[in-house]
Amino acid sequence: MTENRQYKCLLISDFTIDNLAAYLRGGSSPPEIIPLISPFNQVIRVLLDNSLECWQKNPDLAVVWTQPKSVIPSFNRIMNYEHTTEERILQEVDEFSSLLLTIGKRLKYLFIPTWILPSYPRGTGLLDMKSGIGIGVTLARMNLRLADNMQEASNIFLLNAQNWIIGAGKDAFSPKLWYMGKIAFGNIVFQRAAREIKAALRGITGKARKLIILDLDDTLWGGIVGDLGWEKIILGGHDPIGEAYVDFQRGLKALTNRGILLGIVSKNEETTAIEAINKRPEMFLTLDDFAGWKINWKDKARNIIDLISELNLGLDSAVFIDDNPVERARVKATLPEVLVPEWPEDPIFYKQILLGLRCFDAPSISREDSSRTKMYVSERKRQAMEINLGSMEKWLQSLEITVKIEKLSTGDLPRTAQLLNKTNQMNLSTRRMTEPELYTWAKKPGHELWTFRVSDKFGDSGLTGIISLKTENDRGKIVDFILSCRVMGRGVEETMLHTAITRVQTLGLNQVFAEFIPTNRNRPCLEFWKNSGFAKGRRDLSFSWNTRSPYTLPNWITLVNSEVSV
Amino acid sequence: MQQKVIAALFRAFDEVNPLLPEGRKLEKNTDTPILSQLNSLGMVNLIVAIENRIKDRFGVTISLTDEKTLLSNPFQTTTTLADYITSLLK
Numbered sequence: 001m002t003e004n005r006q007y008k009c010l011l012i013s014d015f016t017i018d019n020l021a022a023y024l025r026g027g028s029s030p031p032e033i034i035p036l037i038s039p040f041n042q043v044i045r046v047l048l049d050n051s052l053e054c055w056q057k058n059p060d061l062a063v064v065w066t067q068p069k070s071v072i073p074s075f076n077r078i079m080n081y082e083h084t085t086e087e088r089i090l091q092e093v094d095e096f097s098s099l100l101l102t103i104g105k106r107l108k109y110l111f112i113p114t115w116i117l118p119s120y121p122r123g124t125g126l127l128d129m130k131s132g133i134g135i136g137v138t139l140a141r142m143n144l145r146l147a148d149n150m151q152e153a154s155n156i157f158l159l160n161a162q163n164w165i166i167g168a169g170k171d172a173f174s175p176k177l178w179y180m181g182k183i184a185f186g187n188i189v190f191q192r193a194a195r196e197i198k199a200a201l202r203g204i205t206g207k208a209r210k211l212i213i214l215d216l217d218d219t220l221w222g223g224i225v226g227d228l229g230w231e232k233i234i235l236g237g238h239d240p241i242g243e244a245y246v247d248f249q250r251g252l253k254a255l256t257n258r259g260i261l262l263g264i265v266s267k268n269e270e271t272t273a274i275e276a277i278n279k280r281p282e283m284f285l286t287l288d289d290f291a292g293w294k295i296n297w298k299d300k301a302r303n304i305i306d307l308i309s310e311l312n313l314g315l316d317s318a319v320f321i322d323d324n325p326v327e328r329a330r331v332k333a334t335l336p337e338v339l340v341p342e343w344p345e346d347p348i349f350y351k352q353i354l355l356g357l358r359c360f361d362a363p364s365i366s367r368e369d370s371s372r373t374k375m376y377v378s379e380r381k382r383q384a385m386e387i388n389l390g391s392m393e394k395w396l397q398s399l400e401i402t403v404k405i406e407k408l409s410t411g412d413l414p415r416t417a418q419l420l421n422k423t424n425q426m427n428l429s430t431r432r433m434t435e436p437e438l439y440t441w442a443k444k445p446g447h448e449l450w451t452f453r454v455s456d457k458f459g460d461s462g463l464t465g466i467i468s469l470k471t472e473n474d475r476g477k478i479v480d481f482i483l484s485c486r487v488m489g490r491g492v493e494e495t496m497l498h499t500a501i502t503r504v505q506t507l508g509l510n511q512v513f514a515e516f517i518p519t520n521r522n523r524p525c526l527e528f529w530k531n532s533g534f535a536k537g538r539r540d541l542s543f544s545w546n547t548r549s550p551y552t553l554p555n556w557i558t559l560v561n562s563e564v565s566v
Numbered sequence: 567m568q569q570k571v572i573a574a575l576f577r578a579f580d581e582v583n584p585l586l587p588e589g590r591k592l593e594k595n596t597d598t599p600i601l602s603q604l605n606s607l608g609m610v611n612l613i614v615a616i617e618n619r620i621k622d623r624f625g626v627t628i629s630l631t632d633e634k635t636l637l638s639n640p641f642q643t644t645t646t647l648a649d650y651i652t653s654l655l656k
Contacts, residue, residue, distance in 0.1 A: 018607055022585040174614050180631065181610035187581065 006032045007201060010059035014041045014070040015184035020063070023187075023194035031201055040182075043071060047099040050106065061109040063197060064100060065161075067184060068115040068139060071096050078138050081124070086132060090145050097149035104156045108434055109204060111197055112150070113161040114143045118173040154414065154435035157200060157363070164192040195358055203361030205432060206422035209339060210259070211291070211313055212252065213304055215322035216266040216273055220285070221245050222347060225276045226268055236282025241347055248350040249284035256289060259369025260360055261311065261376060264293035265303045265320070291376035300327050301334040311376065312485035314424065314521060319359060366415040368462035375486055378458035396490060396556045403465075403495050404453040404560040408442045412451055415463045419482055424521035426488055426528065428481035428514060446471035448503065449480070452496060454487045461487050467496045469503060476504030476547075478514040481525070491554035493528050499561075501551040513537075513544040567655065571648045572596065574623045578615035585611055596648075601641040609641075620651060628654050 009024060011017045021035035038046045038054040043066055046052060069076045072092045077084040104110045117139060128136040143158075150156045165172045168188040177183040202208055217224045222234025222241055236246045252262055262285070266273060273295045277287055292310055294303035300322070308318055315337035322328050323343055332340045339359055344350065362369070382399065408416055417435040424430070433441065442449035452465030464484035470477045478500055483493055504512045514534070516526050518541070530536070533551070534543035545551065553559065579592040586608055592598055604612060613630045620628050628651065629635065640650030 016607065019585050019611065026584050171618065174618075176614050176617070176631065177610060180613075181607055183607075183610065187585070187611065187615075191584075 006034055007061055008034045008036060008057060008059045009197075010036045010038055010054055010057075010062040012038045012043055012046050012062055012064045014043050014066050015178075016040065016182045017065065019183060019187055020065075020190040020193055023191050024197065027194065027198075029195070029198055030207070031198065031205070033198070033201075041070075044099070047103055050103075055106075059107065061111065061201070062103065062107050063111045063113070064103075065113045065193075066115070068117070068142060072115075072142060075138065075142065078133070078135055081133075086138070086141065089138060089142060093142050093145045094149060097146060100150065100156065101153055104150075104153050105436075108155060108437075109201070110153075110156045111159055111200060112146070112156065113159045113164075113193065114146070115139060116161045116165055154363075154417070157204075159193070159196055159200065161189075161193070164189045164196070167192055199358035199361045200363075202359075204363045204421070206424075207316075208362050209319050209359040210317040211261045211263055211308070211311065211319065212255065213263045213265050213307065213318055213320045213338075214252070215300075215324065215327065216264060216268060216276075216295075218323040218347075219321060219343075219350075220249065220264075221276070221280075221283075226272055230272075230276035230280050233276060233280065235280055242282070244347045244350060246282055246284050248347065248354065251351040251354045253285060253289060255354075255360060256373045257370050258360065258365055259362065259372045261291040261313075261373055262289055263291055263307050263311070264295060265300050265307060266293075266295045267297055267300070268295050270295040288377050289373060291373055292380065299330075301331050304331060304335060304338060312425065312488065319357070321354075362418075364414045364418060366418060366462075368415060368464070371460075371462070375459060375461050379486065382456075382458055393556070396554070399456040399458070399490065399556070400558075401454065401456045401490060401492070401556060402558045402560055403492060404455075405499055406451050406453070408439070408449040408451060410439070412463055413439055416449070416451055416466060419463065419466055419484060420480065423482045423484060424519070425485050425524045426481075426483040426493070427519075427522045427525055428529075429479060429517045430519050430522060431480060442468065447479075450499060450503070452483075452492065452499075454490075454492055456490075465492055465496055467500050469500060471507065471509065474509050475511040475513055476500070476507065476509045478512060481514065488524070491557050494532075494551070494554050495557050495559070497532060497534075497545075498551045498553045501545055501547055505547040505550075510547055511544055512547060513542065516541045516543070568648050568652045570623060571620070571651050571655070572644065574619040575616060575644055575648060575651075578612060578619045581615045581619075582608065582612045596643070596645045598644045600643060600647060616647075616651075620655075624655055626655060 011021055017037060021037055024033040024035045036054055036057055036059055043064070046054065069079055072089060074084045074089045074092055100110065100112060117135070124134050128134045131137055147158050150158060168186055171186040171188050174186050177186065214220055222245055223232065225233050234242050234245065236242045256262060274287065277283055292307050294307045296303065304318065304320060308315055315335055319339045319341065320331050321341065321343060328340050328343065331338055341353065341357060344353060406412070413435050417433065417438050420438060421432050441447060447468065447470050449466065449468040451463050454461045454464050464487045466480050466482040467478060468480040470479050481496065483496065501512050514529065516529060518526065529543050530540065532543065534545050536543060576594045579594055583591045586592070590603055592600065592603060617628055617630060620626065638650055640647045
């Protein structure tokens with residue numbers, strides 16, 4: 001199982017970092033982190049010497065948190081109003097960056113909080129943002145250079161420490177903590193840093209939330225639409241509360257551009273609620289912004305389960321937002337996997353709370369992410385058509401599905417790694433790998449990784465499938481068999497097997513086999529394989545196919561493929 | 567006054583306890599031993615937390631690291647510390 005693993009995290013710092021270690025170790029939010037503290041104030045030595053004891057424990061990730069004056073000596077000159085050049089400072093940033101890039105190769109993930117200064121020195125006043133002398137402008141350029149240098153390393157992430165300082169306010173720094181304990185920040189800063197690091201890890205490992213389920217009355221607009229009518233609900237206009245609701249909707253819409261889906265669960269008459277969404281001109285969100293909805297008088301927990309299963313997601317991918325504390329308590333108690341944030345009574349604070357949630361972090365945003373809602377809306381239309389058409393095969397024929405098959409390229413690597421790390425249900429082996437790990441694996445002799453792009457007359461679902469093969473003696477092993485839940489059940493699974501068998505046959509091998517590795521989420525994958533026509537082996541968890549027999553391609557699928565049978 | 571000081575101390579305990587290992591956390595009792603419970607890093611964290619909470623509660627800046635404090639040795643228990651801080655506030 002990969003769900004609840006522990007992460008060994010090496011903390012490398014030029015100040016006492018034990019308090020961050022304590023916050024990472026403690027707290028109830030996953031994942032579990034075992035902090036390892038490197039020798040105090042020996043950053044460069046630790047980065048250079050991997051024979052040190054702290055590296056022998058094989059950390060999964062590291063946090064390198066430094067003060068600019070200690071790792072960039074020329075920055076000290078600027079701090080002392082001595083002459084130096086920007087070129088010299090940036091050269092030192094480059095040198096430090098190359099050390100970080102080197103250790104990044106030894107780790108799964110590397111987090112680097114940006115450089116910050118205590119807020120009490122006021123810099124160089126009028127000259128603070130003046131090139132060549134200003135402390136503020138120099139620090140900003142150093143951080144930008146560091147970010148640029150790390151840009152290409154897909155497992156290295158800069159964390160914006162300035163946000164932690166702003167959030168901590170007057171408690172961000174304490175001279176007493178510094179002089180008595182060499183603790184560079186107030187504990188509230190470490191607390192925030194620990195939360196951000198955990199959120200980042202959840203995001204990288206595919207545990208970010210994907211769906212926001214919203215109540216309507218007094219959540220998306222003010223008032224009860226069933227009582228007031230759509231014309232009189234509070235929304236927009238020259239009114240602070242009305243504006244706050246529209247702004248909250250804007251915040252939700254922005255999240256959909258990051259790949260977060262929106263859904264509605266509301267106790268209302270469906271026709272009344274939909275009428276309000278469609279007719280009220282100040283509604284920033286339209287019906288097409290919602291992947292699905294359950295608007296009725298049933299128990300909200302029941303409706304949440306139904307909506308999530310309709311969208312093929314897991315309960316742990318959802319966030320439920322409702323102004324009513326009783327409804328929140330009910331969902332919290334019955335569906336503990338669903339995240340139910342405490343919600344303010346005053347709508348003025350809705351957007352602020354929404355944008356402060358740490359559950360949506362993702363390491364990248366793909367083309368597929370930004371159009372995810374559109375894909376679900378297309379799916380809703382497909383389903384409506386399915387109901388009209390009756391016969392499954394007739395419906396599939398009518399979709400005009402095209403599948404494009406390509407060997408893994410560097411351009412598709414971020415999306416492929418994202419799919420590998422986020423997909424739970426249709427996933428044969430649930431391997432989790434970073435982009436470099438995946439690419440290295442795919443390029444090894446005897447290994448191949450194919451990607452599948454699926455489109456139909458309703459739209460392009462993008463890169464939604466992966467199959468990887470490994471030659472073992474005279475057999476071809478399917479190592480990964482991954483398909484996004486968005487395109488499950490349309491014959492793409494069979495198309496992937498057809499591809500794998502054709503490919504293995506082309507390589508001159510006699511048999512294709514696969515071993516299913518169970519998790520508590522990938523049962524749909526096992527069900528597919530059991531009915532795939534492959535011969536079942538040990539404990540019904542291994543499957544094989546003799547390549548003398550072709551595997552039929554579903555007749556409603558059009559393949560766009562240039563390389564598989566070469 | 568002493569009760570308010572104890573309440574401020576308990577808030578500081580809450581703040582510092584997540585940083586302390588199991589078995590070393592400070593219980594919110596008047597006879598909780600302090601000095602024998604904490605290492606030097608724990609003491610630094612606690613002192614700063616107490617000074618901040620006293621400032622929040624009473625609007626007064628106190629120092630628990632000056633010579634007078636060191637001579638008074640108030641960090642035996644919650645009560646001895648509360649007595650000492652109360653004397654500073656009077």
